[in-house]
Amino acid sequence: MPQLDRVLPRLDGGAASEVVLEADAPIRCATPLGLQAVTQQPLSRQQVLALVSEIASPAERPSVNTGLNVRVQYALNGHSYTLTQDAASPTLRIVARRADAPVAAVHAPAATRTAPAGAAVVVEPSAFADDATSSAGAGRGAEEDGERRVWRRRATDQSLGPFATAADAKEAMERLLRLQVTRKAADLHLRIGEPPILRTGGDLVRVDGESALDEPTLAAMLWSVMPDKNKAEFDMQWDTDFAHEIAGLSRYRVNVFKDRNGVASVTRTIASETVTVEQMGVTAEVQQLCNLTKGLVLVTGPTGSGKSTTLCALIDLVNRSRRDHIITIEDPIEFVHTSKKCLITQRQVGVHTQSFKSALRAALREDPDIIMVGELRDLETIAIALETAETGHLVFGTLHTSTAASTINRIVDQFPADRQDQIKVMLAESLKGVVSQTLCKKIGGGRVAAREILLVNKAVSSMIREGKTVQINNIIQTQKKLGMETLNDALLHLVKNGSVEPVEAYNKSVEKKDMALKLRALGHDMSGHASEE
Secondary structure, X not given: OOHHHHOHHHHXXXXXXXXXXXEOEOOEEEEOOEEEEOOXXXXXXXXXXXXXXXXXXXXXXXXXXXXXXXXXXXXXXXXXXXXXXXXXXXXXXXXXXXXXXXXXXXXXXXHHOOOOOOOOOOOOEOOOOOOOOOOOOOOOOOEEOOEXXXXXXXXXXXXXXXXXXXXXXXHHHHHHHHHHHHOOOOEEEEEEOOOOEEEEOOEEEEOOOOOOEOHHHHHHHHHHHOOHHHHHHHHHHOEEEEEEEEOOOEEEEEEEEEEOOEEEEEEEEEEOOOOOHXXXXXXXXXXXXXXXXXXXXXXXXXXXXXXXXXXXXXXHHHHHHOOOEEEEEEOOOOOOOOOOOOEEEEEEEOOOEOOHHHXXXXXXXXXXXXXXXXXXXXXXXXXXXXXXXXXXXXXXXXXXXOOHHHHHHHHHHOOOHHHHHHHHHHHXXXXXXXXEEEEEEOOOOOEEEEEEEEEOOHHHHHHHHHOOHHHHHHXXXXXXXXXXXXXXXXHHHHHHOOOOOHHHHHHHOOOHHHHHHHHHHOOOOOOOOHHHO
């Protein structure tokens, strides 16, 4: 089935007057509220032409292949559509509109059409079986053992697999989610050909007594809990993120994607209730950052290091202690905050807003005091966050960096060389603190966070402004009395109090040579670790 068959029916009910296919932009619909994006991922010029070529007749394909004077007539479900190229546009832009009256099918039924060779850049994105008739030009089809694959089944097909009803499929999925909570597992991995796998205490463990999952079973289970918006996104992009909740038990962050075997997923447990700074062991000095009226506070660390949980605890502290407006921008919403002393507005990217940057721009018109950005993922979002922090707002955000110094370098390096001096000045003025954390396996089970803490004072601001970030670690070491702490010192403290094994602390360290010396001074033999040299 051509992919435009899912988009063109939007023109039938009057909700949209045009469907716009434009290079370097997502698929959009013209509505009374303006152009509304249907997908998140921008199309390339080749993808735009491939979408149109998929529905073009043989006589129309030459113009489509060249991208000049494209005009295609297409019929679907008794309705006729005209796709014409906007010659005045500086980029390739093709606009689809409803014809005046329903007509008979112009081309062969969708089930019998195949994309022309060389044009199948956009293919059926979410089926999970090989197709011997796959086009040799399927550039975006998955390639396995040298053979092209076409993904025929869509998430929106709602196949029930072996289940009698969708409710049965949902119950099978939620049974595993309840097991995940019972076993106190951080993640649940579901793969074709494998039984369910839980990450418990940092290790992946296959669940005893569970059968290996096949494609129809796993697909039906995932579709049963996947929102319609995410099904459409998965159809187009082959991966998607969404939140799911079992009332009274837990919330979950679900990532569904495809690998060489087909559909797969990873589901992370999110506590139903917000955590507190007291439960998280957040120091008093870091808690003081929540009293600021403006500035930028960053919580950083690798994926799965508990950044979202620490950020939740900080937002909860603000919510309990201040009378302000908090706006959170997340993808997806993980912890659900209830307004206490503060008013809380939570927005999810792709559901309540198109992107982090658009939501952050809009937030400035929504009377915010505190803004939490789930991820500072691109240059424009970082730039807006810095400007917001400078102009009288407190901004919390996350980055995937390991140390405070690398966090500063990452932000500066996002910008072109001719802007970096300006960004250093802005960062020196607006950055108030960086908490870089990692999770360690705890002796006796569970995990515990080790946090590097940088609190920005005049000395640190000067280092940032002058680009001397290599000296920041020295400042942290000499300013312990102010509440600063290096990651190695935090790890060493966990070893001293019996929470973490020395080898685990060494493995989680970024400065391994220094860590090995400190562990050896405590009497731990680190001679087996060659990387300390």
